[in-house]
Amino acid sequence: MGTSSPPVVEIRNMSQHIDQEVTVEGWLYNKRESGKILFPIFRDGTGLMQGVVVKSAVPPELFEKARELTQESSLRVTGKVRAEPRAPGGFELGVTGLEVIQLIPADQPYPITPKEHGIEFLMDHRHLWLRSSHQRAILGVRHQIIRACRDFFDDRGFVLVDTPILTPSACEGTTTLFEVDYFGQKAYLAQSGQLYNEAAAMSVGKTYCFGPTFRAEKSKTRRHLMEFWMIEPEVAFAELDDVMQLAEGLVSSVVARVLEKCRPELGTLGRDVSKLERCMPPFPRISYDEAIKILKEKGSEIEWGGDFGGTDETLLAENFDRPVMVHRYPSQVKAFYMKPDPKRPELALCVDVLAPEGYGEIIGGSERLADYDLLVKRMEESKLPREAFEWYLDLRRYGSVPHGGFGMGIERVVAWVCGLEHVRETIPFPRMLYRLTP
RNA sequence: UCCUCGGUAGCUCAAUGGUAGAGCAUUCGGCUGUUAACCGAAGGGUUGCAGGUUCGAGUCCUGCCCGAGGAGCCA
Secondary structure, eight states: OOTTSOOBOOGGGGGGGTTSEEEEEEEEEEEEEETTEEEEEEEOSSOEEEEEEEGGGSOHHHHHHHHTOOTTOEEEEEEEEEEOTTSTTSEEEEEEEEEEEEOOOTTSOOSOOSSOOOHHHHHHTHHHHTTSHHHHHHHHHHHHHHHHHHHHHHHTTOEEOOOOSEESSOSSSOSOOOEEEETTEEEEEOSOSHHHHHHHHHHHSEEEEEEEEEOOOOOOSTTOOSEEEEEEEEEETOOHHHHHHHHHHHHHHHHHHHHHHOHHHHHHHTOOHHHHHTOOSOOOEEEHHHHHHHHHHTTOOOOTTOOOOHHHHHHHHTTOSSOEEEEOOBGGGSOTTBOBOSSOTTBBSEEEEEETTTTEEEEEEEEBOOOHHHHHHHHHHTTOOTGGGHHHHHHHHSSOOOEEEEEEEHHHHHHHHHTOSOGGGSSSSOOBTTBOOO
16 A cells, blocks of 8 residues: 555544544455445454445445455555444545455355354355454453463462473373374373362462363263363362462452453354353352252252263252352362361262353362372272373372462353353364364 | 153244244345344255055154253262
8 A cells, every 4th residue: 555555544543533534455345335335344353344435425436346346355444444334333434545465356256154154164264254243352362361371370479380281191091082193102181280270389389281181082062072182280288279379369269351352242142241240259158968969859850979961060050140159079070189077978078160051060179189099009999000100109208288270261251251152153163073174 | 771842944943744934144135233133036945764554655654873851870
């Protein structure tokens, strides 16, 4: 456009540039025309803005160029911003210059129209679907949620310690892992950073890791992905109550951050914000025993000793208007590294946080088993290969202390906060059973 | 892995066993304030694949492929 072109302004800041000449760099979102006047709608990644091109007011070449614009063609457009109550957002761009960077041919149009599409088609075009308003809003909320998590831990003196993704063996020994060839040796994609976190906590006191985790379970539900992101804190000298308080603090601060920073996104998504505004501490804390009692009253088939199914989690969450923390599950349904309750050894000192509105478990955590002999016994009961865990046992040989932590699945939190039907929209490129592309 | 549902135009969907259609998108024409703009016209099909039943199959039967929802398991 040359040196004389007006400054580039992001659409989200456009209200500060009323009556000024600006440049917008972006794409054509949609277009409406009515003979001698046309309304292109531009998008630049920060918002949508309506333009106006009046045939009698611009050179014929400009009108023709604007008329031929196709959906998602890339462009630089200049013009004067003006307040206009009839335009979406309250202002519009009177177009005076248009540089088309790439014109999408009309006979091979952009596949995703502003009309409705099926999920298979949209997932096949996920790389393009990300441009739509809903998906853009979700990406923004996800970003703020991740920032809020990091800020929460950073502000409390936690040290980020990255844990490996390629691991020599199962962490918990339960779920199915993705196997990879590691120069002729079998290796597995990490399903949790927790065991390594425990080592890091003994170094820095308070630590967290945040990265992708992998589960090769053939799960096919709206709550499951094969590859998902988890943030996992681990704290030396923390007991179960400390773990619960930390979880409550994290979840409430994430919600508060989204309410503070993502109002436009929540509006785009049509989220009922009042349901989020209630999610402030204290969260209700109930024991597994109490949860079983509630579920039986509600007609669940569940028996003491079993883990909750998705329906049970939903039934339970219906009783509360904010996340609920369920603690002290039977050890038999939980991982080997959880400390038994000294008062009732058949229970584990663990906690699950269940999100409201049927979004299920978003956090699972526990106080860890710090005693060497007990840990060895639990490992034998779980039939875990001793050799692979010798380094982990070292943590109990050399200065073992009470400690605990939890893992929070980012995608389930995003799905809940955004009010989505399915976690597949919470991550840019979901990895699901029977879908590895794009 | 199991259960349920689905696959028809680029997209979203119709079509008693009897000539395969509509809306949107695309092309052409009309329209100076539109809000998923509207009005008129045109082009567009190996009905997921392979067999079978039938005078005749998008429709019924068998097998397979692909997808969706759920269960189990989990965050």
